[in-house]
Amino acid sequence: MAEAAAISGASTAGAHGSAARRLLANPRVVLGGAVLLFFALAAVFAPLIAPHDPVEQDLMLQYIPPVWSDKAEPGYLFGTDNLGRDILSRLIYGAQIALFVAVAAAAAAGLLGTVLGLLAGYLGGWVDTVISRLVEIWMAFPAVLLSIVLVAVMGTGLHSVIIAIAVIDWTRFCRVVRAETMAQKQQDYVASAVTVGLGRMHILWREILPNVLPLLIVLFTLEMGIAVIVEAILSYVNLSLASDFPTWGTMIADGRKYVNQAPWLMILPILCVIALVLALNALGDGLKDTLDPVMRK
């Protein structure tokens, strides 16, 4: 047993080493990761790098255009909004909220979906029937409408946004994990584990779960992209945080209101959302290409 474990341990360590090399050789992973890192650094060091207080209003400084206009003011790189708040600072703090929601919501949705998917795929029978039927009913709802209803019901705030995303999107994880678990169940290593006499839960958590993990990392990355969009949607319809709080969605909503006076208000938050989502998609797709062969072996 110990010898077998040591051998399998050594082979997985080798696989990890080559996987890391392959990851760095994949342009989508590198590019997506770099953009993600850029936003993550901005979010973490927001208090240090933001030139102004993101919620400080100054009605004397309304609608300053960004630096590429000749009416720009020094110190306000991307200009100010309808209440004279610095746009660059709001974008930087907005990255904090976007990334926090993305990680928390993807983790919550992933946890719920993975547990149910593993159970449905491994146990089969009535457990699988109940969980699969639940997934079907869930997917019959229009996602955007459901998220808006959920947040309206729970009250605004980041926790509602995170819960709403988890409650809606666990099905994405559940379906894929269930299918993958069913495939893994057919593998020889599961049969040997059963022969050796390991318990069902032990096999599920210690043997199958690690083999589903590469897939989970891919799903998690893609789900983060979805969460960024949903957060932007909910703050756009004013259901995420109080409107003076700097989320990209609220900035887009403000920009839509004053688009005729100040079209630049909308450009940068939209570009931030698109850049982060594209980065997460590229990273997820790149990871899928790189991790898939590892997983299949």
Added chain:
Amino acid sequence: MSWSFLLRRLLLAIPTLFGVAAIVFVLLRVVPGDPIAMLIGPGATERDIAELRRLYGLDESIALQFVYYLEDLAGGNFGTSISMRQDVMELVLGRLPVTIELCLVAMLVAVGLGGAMALAGAYWRGRSGEAAVDGAAGFILAIPDFLWALLFILFVVVFALDGLPISGRIGHDVAFRGATGFLLIESLVRLRFDAFGSVLLHTVLPAFALALPLAAIIARVLKASIAEAMTQDYILMARVKGFSRARIVCRDALRNALVPTVTLTGVQFTFLVGGTVLVEKIFSYPGIGNMAIDAVINRDLPLIQGLVLTFAVLFIAINLLVDMSYALLNPRMRHG
């Protein structure tokens, strides 16, 4: 396709609708928050509040409220909107044609654009033309419909394209009162081309925002199906006969590649309909999606329930149509 197939599908829709109604009903009531609170003015007494609660049936237990609700539903009564104090059914039916027309225009755009992209990609297979189509489809798909909507607005404002309206459904200067909500169809039938043009112009941007993601999906799937069809023997036969590549791609391969695309387009069309919720809000387009957001913000329980049920009915109807068209396109399915 037989009548029994249709009947069975229609019967199957009933438990689904019941499930949707039950989940939304319970969801909206188990959480704290009082819809009556927004109705009353500051001078209202306890008695006024109790009176209103009784009027809207909110003083009963949730189970009993649900039974009453189902009774009303069965009788075609969807309740009264709390924020607009009007019959929910009337409100929804008044706005539904707007959304249906918008979705149909968006669908036409998606099929046209996606189909053209797929044919171009299949025609230039293995050359830079195919790579361009793949790249465009990937880029379009990465950006959700509501961001496309906002980007279009930005584009119109920045480049001062005053001819393209970004809010509303018909110009204020156009005197046209439709007898139905289907302004696009009605204006055409009544030969009011000024009204038709105005409504169509107002529909262009929201329809394109809704259509782009679907167009990209159609492009991908249809291109893949055509590529698969191109490897079949009858294509070789057509080549031997000396038909041009354009003719082979557009006629022989396309016809046989349609079935998977139709199925997928139908499924994705439900997402397009769901997208109207935000896109209509962004363009102040007066359909049921726009109404849904206002209803949620106002905590208007009867209206939210009515709208969610309406969306569910639309989704079920679309899926049914997809299955029917599938049966028509694929003879082997007709006796399934």
